[in-house]
Amino acid sequence: MTKSVEIVEVAPRDGFQPIGPWIPTETKAAYIRRLAAAGLRRIEIGSFVSATAIPQLRDTAELLEVAAALRGLRPQVLVPTAKRARDAVAAGAPFLVYVLSASEAHNRSNVRRSVAESAEDYARMLEALPDGIALRINLATAFDCPFDGKMEVAPVLDLIRRLAALRPDVEICLCDTTGRATPDHVAELSASAMAACPEVGAWAYHAHDTYGMGLASTYAAWQAGVRIFDAAAGGLGGCPFAPGATGNVATEDVVWMFERMGVATGVDMAALLPVAADAAALPGASAGGRARAALAAGCG
Known part of the structure; x- marks a missing residue:
């Protein structure tokens, strides 16, 4: 294969x-180890956020220690503020994902501040960030907001x-937080953003599959030139601050599509499938995806 993409497991x-x-x-640690063993080299292992708001992620610092012991793995953690970024760096995080929303309503729901205030906070974080820390911006609701509806491109x-x-050398990820983005919208914003900001270090796309459009929009972003894609084993996911949004596009679906297209992912599907199946079976999980069932049924 002469073409390749990078899958970020979230x-x-x-x-x-x-x-x-x-x-x-330890269950989370086992998933991280198994995902890494399946060939996933970038894994979003957690987030430094309020344990009251999202209690499931309160052990992210412990998981950073687990990830640090896995050779070749680039663990990344999400942070919503400069203060949380300082906490993450102090815990040894090598890769930060700063999240803010394109829509005012979602940003206030998510981080309790305006978009302008988040942008100012991001600038303050940049000033204090130590050398050697990799950085990505997750631009949530880049296509659609659960409160304001479809986002205009301009x-x-x-x-x-x-x-x-x-800071132009960061990675910018365009996020379909609600799963309501259509392929044409994804292609238009992706292509327009890359043309408007050619100095940006790299571009990524984050799909949710609420309306069954996750794989189609991922393909649209790839056609537009994006080469880094978020996905979740078992199709897990759902944003607590985006009512109705369900899981991320399933990693196994994304890997199957790209490999079938002749685009290398570096992921071992045989090793990934049992991890995805176990993730989908977690108590309380909202699972998705189609490749698991199709391959289990012998559809090849």
Whole structure:
């Protein structure tokens, strides 16, 4: 294969965060080890957020220690504020994902501040960030907001330009938080953002599958030139601050599609499938995806 993409596994953060029953830390650690063994080199292992708001992620610092022992793994953690970024760096996080929303209503619901305030906070974080820390921006509700509806491309592009100007060498991930993005919208914003900000270090896409469009929108982003994709084993997920949003696009579905297209992912499907099946069976999990059942039924 002459073409390749990078899959970022987000089940241990985005997939586990809406699950009510506590998942023991060692169980989470075992999933991270198994996902890494399946060839996933970037895993979002958790988030430094309020344990009151999202109690499932209160053991992220412990999981960082687990990830540090796995050779070749790049663990990343999500942070919503500069203060939480300091906590993550103090705990040894090598890769931060700063999240803010394109829509005012969702940003206030998610982090209790305006988009402008989050952008200012991001700038303060950049000033204090030590050398050697990798960085990504997760731009939530880039396509659709659960409160405001469909996002127009122009104002989202304006926000992307402002963020990129603060530090152009970061990775920017366009996130379909609600799963309501259509492939044409994903292709338009992805292509427009890359054309408007060619200095950006890398572009990524984060799909949810609420309306069964996750794989189609992932393909649309790939056609537009994106080469980094978030996915969750077992199709786990759902945003606590986006009512009605269900799981992420399933890692096994994304891997199957790209490999079938002749695009290398570096993921061993035979090793991934049992991990995905176990993740989907977790008590309280909201699972999705189609490849598990199809391959289990011998559909090849």
